[in-house]
Amino acid sequence: MNTSTSNTSLNMLPPGHLGMISVIVTEVFFFASLIVVYLAYLGKSISGPMPSDTLELGLVSFNTIALLASSATIVLALKALRTGNNVRFLTWLLCTIALGAWFLIGTGIEWKGLIVDDHLRLQTNLFGTTFYTLVGFHAFHVTFGVFALFVIWCLGLKGCIKQKHHQNIEYVSWYWHFVDTVWIAVFLVVYVIGR
Amino acid sequence: MGRIPLLLILFFATNSSIALAGPENLSIFDPVSPAATPIRDLFMLVFGVIGIIFVITEGALIWSIIRYRAKGDETKEPPQVYGSNPIEVAWTVIPIIIVFTLFLVTTRSIYSLDMQEAPEGALKVKATGHQWWWEFEYEDLGITTAGELHVPEGIPVFVELRSADVIHSFWVPRLAGKIDCIPNRENHLWFQADEVGTWYGQCAEFCGSQHAKMLIRVISEKEVDFNSWVANQQLQAAEIPTEANGKETFLSLACINCHNIQGVTTVGGFGPDLTHLMSRDTIASGAANNSTDNLRLWLQNPDSIKEGALMPNMMLSDKEIDALMEYLQTLK
Amino acid sequence: MTTTKTTIKVPKPTAWPLVAAFGLTLTFAGFLTSYLVGIIGGILSVIGFIGWFKDRFPNNLEITVEVEAHHIPAPVHSTKSTHEEHPHHRAILPLKIHRTQSGLIGGIAGGIAMLIVSVIGSFIMHGSPWYPFNVMSASVMHSITEQNLTNFNAIAFVVALGIHATLSIGIGLVYGVVLPLLPKHPIILGALIIPFIWSFLLYATMNTLNPVLNETVNWSWFLVTQFVFGFVAGIVVSKSEKIQTLQFKAFAERAGIETGKND
């Protein structure tokens, strides 16, 4: 029971926080659905090729390391931005972009191998259908993230990104961390459990 | 059943709705099978429970509407009551007790009605849903028929449900609840017709254009009658030389791509088996009676009986139709 | 009401979200029509998003409007006054009740008493203590019909205890909050009349609720166990704590959904 007329002063989070959290919640359920479908169809393909025939851990492990490392570099970039060190910010950001691009190129090479050598396409069987959809949507999210970071980097080069923007860049980094986390889940499901 | 007046009243109310329905009723309150009767009993219990809740809740609502209507001359706001712990606890806990009880009953009846294995001495039937007709296969007896399921009275029937295309649902309300026929899945359902008669039903899951006319008839007969029906169905299509003209027409047309006649052609399977066509009461999955006129109409233009049916309009000449009619009517 | 000039910033109206949305819709509509539509849509949506981005960056575009500030209270009046002179003109009612625990304890006590009586009855009539457990579990376990009801069945025992505990505690809780609301003699009501009502309802519906129990139970003994529960739970609840039950007031008032007339 409130016994005084004085108002409770509310300490509310900035809208961006909640907005980004909401986006991530939505995305979590998006990927959760895709993963559920992948698991449900695991081993249900009537004809080959099967995951065990086609998926290799070698290349994808490098990709994974690259993507995970990019989570660290973006943290360093943000730290630099907060302290106002623009050059260091741009350098680390470029590293992040490069690591993201590495991941994408690696995925491209892997897919080329699957399509050309293993004859696994979206239309081939249930494994192809679910694999390309799940991994593809993740790669699409990485592409979007790389693009966003690239835009920020270009703006940074022009000198438009100031210290005061660090909050907004941080939201982008949340997205990036989220994409990383999803990859851990996808990696476990597709390459560890599913193989 | 019916130990207290409320249940009696409900019982009579439902019975009068059955009376309204007439002889061809599909009422779930008029079961003739041990797979449907317990559900009816469950209905009576749940009706009783929700009836009491309904009366109490609406009573309270109507009472407050009448009693607390503003007179129009109030100068003061009514007392502001924020809540009441006891009454709030009560209307949280009492519903929990009620749904807990219902949950127990539901769980038990699920286990008692859901039969995974065929009981001893059961007749096994495979029912396959097609767009938009039913195929019934008695594998043990070597019979395949369509639209009408013949069963002996008083013997449990164990139905294996499959689908040839999209999802269908097998539902004969007076015999059992519905279970879906799903591609790549095998479902089961059982019933036991305790009376001789014809029990109506139809597909209950939307399956395309003619979902409405995907009808089922279950015909339960005395065991003797059923056995003689079986004996007749097991015969291969009779070779009747005088009808050779019609038979040739049949074989020369695209009919054989979809329809089988045991002993004559077994290329098809997409459409109903015609071996004993004339032994059925209806054609087009119950959409029309199996009369000469209807059969002719069906051959001329299937859409006039069942618009959108997958049997194409073959643009047959009158002569071809005459020949076909002659032949088909020998398939007894 | 104070009137001062003040300025307010509101976001500048913009068509970019519309362009982006239209473009996105066309992009997807490309699947339905032709890829050309999809491409046009893609270009439009990119233009839209860029425009939108420029609205936000580097500066948030806003327009400033000048308004006469009028505080709340804006002209708010009510034609009615409050019931201030009334002692309970606003409250969470009733002011004092049994603690919730008393209901819990009452339910547990009643449940245990009922259990003891049932087991004793089972010994007398069937020569085995397991009979009531098996019968109780039959309300959820279909398979129990196939076995001898006097044998020990571990699953049935656990299930029956679970059901019994849930129902006892639930009804105890209801007793705890409802008994003080009842007129005059709560114990008589709680121990006799309410158990009688529910026994009657159970008797009427037991065929569906629990057919095994319906066929095998000794109804008079069943009634005794119900009364034992009501009696014990009722006593524990009403003796647990002295409370102001407002016995002299109308039911709705005691239930706390309305306050009384001036008194």
Next chain:
Amino acid sequence: MTREAYNPLSSKFHDWVVTVDHKKLGVMYIVTGILYLIVAGSEALMMRWQLAIPNNDILSPDTFNAFFTMHGTTMIFLVGMPILLGAANYFIPLMIGARDMAFPRLNAFGFWLFFFGALLLYFSFLGGQGLSGEEGAPNVGWFAYAPLTSTTFSPGSATDYWVISLFVAGLGSIMTAINLVTTILTMRCDGMTLMKMPLFAWMMLVDAALILIVLPPLAVIQIMLLLDRQFGAHFFDAQAGADPLIWQHLFWFFGHPEVYILIIPGFAYISEVIPVFSRKVLFGYPLMVAATVSIGFISLGVWAHHMFAVGLSPAVLAYFSGATFLVGVPTGMKIFNWIATMWGGHIRFATPMLFATGFVSMFVLGGLTGIMLAVVPMDWQLSDTYFVVGHFHWVLFGGLLFAIFSGFFYWFPKVTGRLLNETLGKWQFWFLFVGFLVTFGPMHMAGFEGMPRRIYTFMPGRGLELWNMLSSIGAAIQVVGFILFVINVFWSLRKGKIAGDDPWDAWTLEWSTTSPPPPWNFAETPQIASRRPLWDLKHPDDPDWKYE
């Protein structure tokens, strides 16, 4: 306050198109929703005409199938969703004392996605036919079960229209939900702790959170279906070993909470209307909050009760049955709390209250028939019959639509500055109420008599004639009610009684600003100390905050 100068029509149009004001967007949402309500209502009317007598041939089977598909899809996605999002858009900032939503441009983006998605869906009537020559509007049912939606069984692009337009509209809903969650959690005015928010805000918070959680799975299966249909994937291809139940599980993981997404705003309007017209504070506010949140949670775990007949194992059936029963508990708590709010009040039966009372009385029955459907063996008989049709119309028409009308009559004066005509409103209520009973009551009976849903005609002589005829007559009675409503709106916009700022003597913040509110809502953002800030202002001698 500056009065806007006279604008030519084109400039006014321009104002609306480029607006990022939550109120204008809210109005556009609601107006669009009501337009589609009329469209979808007409489709329903055609279906009732077709079903009035057995073997009727007003509509061909495929047209009938397209109509019920479009009726269901439209009512849920293009009527229910925009009206509830629109109302939330309009009133959430006003009620929590904010100037606008947290992300005004995102708000506009969400609206336009919905708007164009909706147009695309209805374009299928033209486009589906014109481009493929196969068929017109989607005709696979609003839950579009696989594998009926595969290209084998649904050639042409009708089904693609369904997939894509709802995907786009769904994106819009997600945007708006993000906005609502953020606004409610970060934009509240001084003093408004979570437990001092109007219940409306609480309920819309739960609602928006549900949208965030359940729309992505819908988007996923829509994408999967699109990949199947356009790129030869095999998600729902039984030939390739796919399981058609995957669609059902994910669809109903969305579809069941969707029903709550639709009805919770109904609860929200009722929870604002009943206290004001009963002149009492809402009974058991904390319990209402708890009940709303628990309905949100429970709704995520009950989806398979739409699938009791697909052959699930007994243990799974028992779980989903139990979870479904559990929904009845918080729902019951709410109903009892509303009745307790009315109890002991001074109830004024203005039109909003009339509809609110209609809501409570009908929603009780809709809830109870829901309990019947949760009893699995009963569901084996009732699922996919007209009983189900009766049940969910009881909830969505007698529940949601009555609540929407209640809110519409209640807030119309705030939005337009003029009151709706009370006499017409009451006539409308009674026509709708009687029409509703006559339409949907007999549907339950038809279900008992074995009538499956989604059939374009039924067989004579099976006891269905009477019930269907009654339903069709009821539909005709309803038409009168809807016509009265449209007349009322147009008449009142021009000639209705001037409302003033606070026509109902209400207590929440939106009534403290002008009617209609200025673009900035509040010249100075308010400070509050209780759940009923206007009560405190009206009765400074006896304020609420002393008691909360």
